[in-house]
Amino acid sequence: MAKEKKTKNPKRDEQAQLLDLLRTILPRVAPDPALADKIYCAFEAELRSKNRANSFEKFCDRIPLPDLEAKTLEAVKEQLAAGFGDADMDIEPDEEGNGLNVDVSLPDGTQFHSRIPVRPAVPETEEPEVTLKFVAFPVALPGDPELTWVLAKRENMTNDEAGIALNKIEDEFWASKTGQKLLRDRVERSFPEFIARVPAGLLGDAGLKRHYKLPEAVKVLHAPAKKG
Numbered sequence: 001m002a003k004e005k006k007t008k009n010p011k012r013d014e015q016a017q018l019l020d021l022l023r024t025i026l027p028r029v030a031p032d033p034a035l036a037d038k039i040y041c042a043f044e045a046e047l048r049s050k051n052r053a054n055s056f057e058k059f060c061d062r063i064p065l066p067d068l069e070a071k072t073l074e075a076v077k078e079q080l081a082a083g084f085g086d087a088d089m090d091i092e093p094d095e096e097g098n099g100l101n102v103d104v105s106l107p108d109g110t111q112f113h114s115r116i117p118v119r120p121a122v123p124e125t126e127e128p129e130v131t132l133k134f135v136a137f138p139v140a141l142p143g144d145p146e147l148t149w150v151l152a153k154r155e156n157m158t159n160d161e162a163g164i165a166l167n168k169i170e171d172e173f174w175a176s177k178t179g180q181k182l183l184r185d186r187v188e189r190s191f192p193e194f195i196a197r198v199p200a201g202l203l204g205d206a207g208l209k210r211h212y213k214l215p216e217a218v219k220v221l222h223a224p225a226k227k228g
Helices: 010-029 033-061 070-084 159-175 177-184 191-197 200-205
Strands: 088-093 099-105 111-117 134-136 139-141 144-149 151-154 208-210
Touching (some): 010 033, 033 111, 070 088, 070 099, 070 200, 159 208, 200 208
Antiparallel strands (some): 099 111, 151 208
């Protein structure tokens, strides 16, 4: 019998319960709705920040580093670029020559630091946790439903959950340092500008993926003419 795939994330479920509990308690101890909302948003942002930092550490833990040769360092850069897109990256061997210091700065101002020790590639002895697959999640604007952006979402997310997550990321993006700078540079605050500029890592943290930055027109298929 095939083993059951792991689709649950206990830590994320626990955090969701904490947020629900906080939303219930805050109105009792902070009658001012604006203050309660500010506390809730700060708590949620701190959880998200810790989750991203933990994800970065786990990402680095999976990167093999058998040596500090130029070819190996280039492979590390490629893996980081695949995971964090347009982020600024700085990797330098440490002074002892037995590890690699990694610094990543995201466009929204978030910074991560880690160290990857030189270690031989060890074959996995345990069955790795199954990563949820991405499934199609095309989106369109109400004014032009035939023009779609080709996105994807984790297979355990509903379309409504993915839509809520995408709207939240858009708000966070325009409120970030990068977003504010773009607005000062007279970039239009619009979905096309957002989806073309948002870091891949920010989407990935929410279980989303962008396949293309530009939209595509929906192709309408016509039934072939019947032969007489």
